């Protein structure tokens with residue numbers, strides 16, 4: 001199924017959608033028309049699901065729902081024409097949703113230009129402006145659709161634009177739709193769900209009595225992507241679930257670390273693993289009653305395939321048990337944390353954003369190599385930028401020298417990987433800047449894995465991009481551990497928790 005989106009704030013959009021559908025159907029295409037605001041028709045704003053989600057600050061959930069409904073509408077179609085969302089008195093909001101949805105479903109946009117009440121010159125100007133506006137939004141634009149006069153069409157063409165009147169032109173399907181390899185957040189999340197579902201794993205969530213965790217667990221089971229173990233007192237968790245209106249599927253296992261029959265065995269294992277570091281039997285038993293230690297031990301023992309925690313605990317509290325006894329994979333000394341940054345049309349890997357405050361050059365090498373492996377595990381062919389405030393030999397100083405040294409060591413350690421450094425962020429992502437600064441680099445201008453020089457830069461960097469661009473930041477994914485244990489930010493939303501559990505399950509498949 002390919003989707004087309006018709007964008008117009010004017011009243012002729014539905015008619016144009018019908019015209020385009022007829023034209024495509026006459027060529028043997030199966031066409032569906034989707035109207036995003038259909039469920040709000042005739043309802044008060046307070047009863048409209050879309051507006052309720054917007055009011056609750058869940059634009060992400062609204063977009064995910066709309067994308068799902070576009071897919072459902074197009075189940076038996078070759079092409080879905082998505083009409084623009086209309087919301088009385090809220091043009092700006094509707095415009096934002098339309099743009100975001102077009103990106104999300106990777107639609108080809110047909111700028112629709114109405115002719116009623118406009119002179120031919122005004123129609124041509126409107127066409128020009130609309131195309132420029134959509135181009136600035138980074139949308140894929142197809143031909144303009146307009147029920148305009150031949151004279152207006154000639155004026156539009158004189159501006160170098162292509163226009164068709166769906167009523168009397170046979171609209172070539174390949175002109176209005178194009179296939180694309182862009183990885184939108186919607187496509188990326190869908191691919192993650194499919195990967196997780198293909199080989200279902202068991203993930204333990206130690207913070208079983210936290211509202212957001214309970215909601216995420218219910219959502220994950222409803223989607224049937226992973227098996228879930230919640231830690232805590234069963235009666236307390238069930239009462240909390242009832243209180244927040246969540247029904248907990250019978251397949252969700254609830255284990256109480258304080259009374260579980262494995263407690264003594266787990267404590268003994270901890271004692272054996274850590275006695276050389278001063279662990280006593282009493283201390284091990286005490287620690288094992290802690291939910292994070294218990295959950296981490298379930299992963300160590302293979303009772304669970306991965307753990308996600310940290311909605312109420314600091315990063316240090318969450319990951320210290322894993323650092324102490326899950327330990328690193330053979331050949332890797334450093335655990336680091338990356339974010340999968342799902343931008344409008346691509347996915348980047350940012351590391352280390354979570355663990356090592358001031359990495360040595362050897363640790364930066366580990367971060368680069370491990371980040372490349374993580375990228376590959378999620379279907380990204382890595383091109384690694386070792387970030388700095390200098391590109392090539394443009395700047396100097398001990399911080400730049402450290403990145404230069406780390407780059408040389410990383411190239412030596414992993415000669416098959418494409419690595420560039422030191423390199424500035426703009427030279428890493430922009431082909432134009434790359435042409436000037438590093439014209440011969442196979443990475444500059446097309447990097448997709450970014451190694452930050454220290455934790456300050458990495459943590460600030462991912463949050464700045466997330467907040468400024470609206471990217472979905474999935475992570476931090478800890479890399480380098482023998483088995484996956486992942487940390488949540490204490491501000492994690494239900495969607496963040498769901499996504500982190502899914503990527504943890506995928507990590508455990510590898």
Ligand code: ACO
Pocket residue numbers: 277315316317319320323324328333334335336353354355356357459475476488489
């Ligand atoms: N890789 C591998 N092993 C490690 C690492 C690492 N990066 N760091 C510590 N270890 C091991 C040590 O070797 C040690 O093992 P041992 O006890 O068997 O000898 C064990 O872990 C404990 O080491 P400590 O030096 O005592 O480390 P500590 O527990 O104090 O701290 C930690 C480790 C928690 C990772 C610390 O470096 C830290 O707090 N980092 C910053 C975390 C943070 O605040 N991140 C930002 C927020 S995250 C976000 O915004 C999403």
